[in-house]
Amino acid sequence: MSDSRYIEVAIHLPVFQTYTYSVPEPLLLQAVCGRRVQVPFGRQMVAGTVLGEATACDNAEIKPVAAVLDDGPLFPATMIPFFRWVADYYLYPLGETIANALPAGDLPKKSAPPVGKIPKDAVGDPILPDTPPDLTTDQEAVVADLVSRLDAGFCSCLLAGITGSGKTEVYMRVVAAALAMGKTALVLVPEIALIAQAEHRFCARFGHTVAVLHSGLSRTERWHQWSKIARGEAAIAIGTRSAVFAPLDRPGIIIVDEEHDTSYKQESGLRYNACDLAVVRAKLSDAVVVLGSATPSVQSLHNATTGKFSKTYRMDRRINRQPLPAITVVDLREQQARRGPRAYISDELHRAMAETLAQGNQVLLFLNRRGFASLPVCAACGNTIKCKHCDISLTLHKGANAFRCHFCGYSRAAARGCDICGSSSIKLLGLGTEKVEEAVKQLFPEASVARLDRDTTTRKGAMLRILKDLKNRKIDILVGTQMIAKGHDFPGITLIGVICADLSLNFPDFRAGERTFQLLAQVAGRAGRGVDPGRVILQTYNPDHLCIAAATRQDGSAFYDQEIAFRRQLGYPPFSRMVHLHISATDPAKAKARAREAGDCCTALKNSAPAVFGAVEVLGPVEAPIHKLASRYRWQILLKSRSAAAVKSFAARLLAQDGQRLRKGGVRLVVDVDPFFMM
Numbered sequence: 001m002s003d004s005r006y007i008e009v010a011i012h013l014p015v016f017q018t019y020t021y022s023v024p025e026p027l028l029l030q031a032v033c034g035r036r037v038q039v040p041f042g043r044q045m046v047a048g049t050v051l052g053e054a055t056a057c058d059n060a061e062i063k064p065v066a067a068v069l070d071d072g073p074l075f076p077a078t079m080i081p082f083f084r085w086v087a088d089y090y091l092y093p094l095g096e097t098i099a100n101a102l103p104a105g106d107l108p109k110k111s112a113p114p115v116g117k118i119p120k121d122a123v124g125d126p127i128l129p130d131t132p133p134d135l136t137t138d139q140e141a142v143v144a145d146l147v148s149r150l151d152a153g154f155c156s157c158l159l160a161g162i163t164g165s166g167k168t169e170v171y172m173r174v175v176a177a178a179l180a181m182g183k184t185a186l187v188l189v190p191e192i193a194l195i196a197q198a199e200h201r202f203c204a205r206f207g208h209t210v211a212v213l214h215s216g217l218s219r220t221e222r223w224h225q226w227s228k229i230a231r232g233e234a235a236i237a238i239g240t241r242s243a244v245f246a247p248l249d250r251p252g253i254i255i256v257d258e259e260h261d262t263s264y265k266q267e268s269g270l271r272y273n274a275c276d277l278a279v280v281r282a283k284l285s286d287a288v289v290v291l292g293s294a295t296p297s298v299q300s301l302h303n304a305t306t307g308k309f310s311k312t313y314r315m316d317r318r319i320n321r322q323p324l325p326a327i328t329v330v331d332l333r334e335q336q337a338r339r340g341p342r343a344y345i346s347d348e349l350h351r352a353m354a355e356t357l358a359q360g361n362q363v364l365l366f367l368n369r370r371g372f373a374s375l376p377v378c379a380a381c382g383n384t385i386k387c388k389h390c391d392i393s394l395t396l397h398k399g400a401n402a403f404r405c406h407f408c409g410y411s412r413a414a415a416r417g418c419d420i421c422g423s424s425s426i427k428l429l430g431l432g433t434e435k436v437e438e439a440v441k442q443l444f445p446e447a448s449v450a451r452l453d454r455d456t457t458t459r460k461g462a463m464l465r466i467l468k469d470l471k472n473r474k475i476d477i478l479v480g481t482q483m484i485a486k487g488h489d490f491p492g493i494t495l496i497g498v499i500c501a502d503l504s505l506n507f508p509d510f511r512a513g514e515r516t517f518q519l520l521a522q523v524a525g526r527a528g529r530g531v532d533p534g535r536v537i538l539q540t541y542n543p544d545h546l547c548i549a550a551a552t553r554q555d556g557s558a559f560y561d562q563e564i565a566f567r568r569q570l571g572y573p574p575f576s577r578m579v580h581l582h583i584s585a586t587d588p589a590k591a592k593a594r595a596r597e598a599g600d601c602c603t604a605l606k607n608s609a610p611a612v613f614g615a616v617e618v619l620g621p622v623e624a625p626i627h628k629l630a631s632r633y634r635w636q637i638l639l640k641s642r643s644a645a646a647v648k649s650f651a652a653r654l655l656a657q658d659g660q661r662l663r664k665g666g667v668r669l670v671v672d673v674d675p676f677f678m679m
């Protein structure tokens, strides 16, 4: 029998069960679901979240809640089943799952500043209301079908629409219909660089009912946005991956834009995939979920073909009726002998840039690596300049005159030279956006050149300023990383230069081909979105590689056909499920020994129940491709099976039986369900 005097609490500690507490009389009205509490736990006081009422069990000694925190519930009770699902699926403690979803720290004392009549964007300019355009016939068909599904329970849809086909307008119409039915909406975008554009479009259409959640907000702003949603003052939540936890009460429509994007995967702490969770949340809320992309993931295309998704929509025409930009391939092997600024800019690209600038249009140069030179080598002794903490070569950042590690953040003065022989003569091999920017400035001294990557956007507001300057055509040539590759809609850009298409191809990762194809097709899609047609010059060392050839022809189905055959043959996802175990320690011998032990545990578990676990392959333990990272030595075991249930219960059993022992003495054991980054 449940009784409001007893509550179930998820403690914000790495414990897998929940606990029952009693509620003293004066706290009865406050200790409700979604509020945080202080409770005694062992000898300490800890924070936890109230999940709901509980049944008192006679034999246990039930302790009372010490205090109730916050002014009101931080999320609706309808989210509890979702949190439970997440914790169970990712083998993560429930209390920590919830704590992870909430903004950091405490609710600020100061309430949010009053809002004006007209919403403002993040740099402070007013966002003027827009007038919805007439839909194209393509858009109209998709919108009508989606709207008809809004009141019919759970439904999962893939919207495969080429770049510039007007997917955002479709999203906004469906959101408007959902709101008119009294429902709420959740919209996810992959990159913080795309938030400004999405926020602008949605605020122009929907005004103050929009709230945004992303890592660029200060802690206070984040709480204010969160509370606005939790109190029901905002019916639309827009954000990056963590916004999948936005405290909306039973959202009616959930949209994942650029659904193929790997930024939806969280790579630390609770390693969730926000795109997968969007589908789960929709299912638990009887909502419609739309996964939209010009380059859907292999997984989603597979789901569409096998009927796992309810519906697939295609939009194959651009709004402006322009064809997709023509792509010219330049074989970099023929450019080897070049030196100086022209080493990375071929004749074809150089000529096209000059023409584009002469027409008063804009150029985007894409290279998926930041910094100046990614492979500094000592000319005297041949030593590669490496990170002190990682098994990774450092990248020279010329602006900062420092060598930096892109994995752990280690930085040291470039002037110090070689750390083996002390020579100051360092050869700079490898390429980064900073070097491209420098070369472009030499080649086009008259043009205004800017760079958009993680280095130029660390300061708050810097990214928005660059994007705004691009929009207002104050920038002629923008050099950037994948931050500029997708989603952006700048009509003045008519030329895209891909400096080196091969960088993501050589990753030891079965998804390297998929990522390369998507990145190239997406970046090509940034050109020709206005009145003038676009073109792309794609420079590559592998013009015949299947992924690059398919991207050059912008032939998504050819790419999918060859990729799915390859995955099927090797038993990779979507034909199998994986759980990745990382074992790491600061002492290399300890890491190795513990990895062996973990391997033995896996073997023992497999042998203990061959009928259940026979179908689980245990690959490893092996040294991780990046063996040393942030001063830790890393090993890994990959669990793989055609049966999702088998591999999941195998990992769960392993953790329950051996987790504590394997983690003793400062050894880290991280469980990554459906892993992406396996380096």
Ligand SMILES: Nc1ncnc2c1ncn2[C@@H]1O[C@H](COP(=O)(O)OP(=O)(O)OP(=O)(O)O)[C@@H](O)[C@H]1O
Pocket (backbone or CB within 6 Å): 133, 134, 135, 136, 139, 161, 162, 163, 164, 165, 166, 167, 168, 169, 293, 294, 319, 486, 487, 488, 489, 525
């Ligand atoms: N029905 C319409 N009439 C006129 N303009 C439209 C219409 N629908 C969309 N647009 C405009 O067309 C442009 C491209 O649309 P949008 O950015 O939504 O494309 P997209 O499909 O999301 O592309 P991508 O996949 O590259 O992000 C935008 O400037 C948008 O405002």
Ligand SMILES: [Zn+2]
Pocket (backbone or CB within 6 Å): 387, 388, 389, 390, 392, 405, 406, 407, 408, 409, 410, 630
């Ligand atoms: Zn490092």
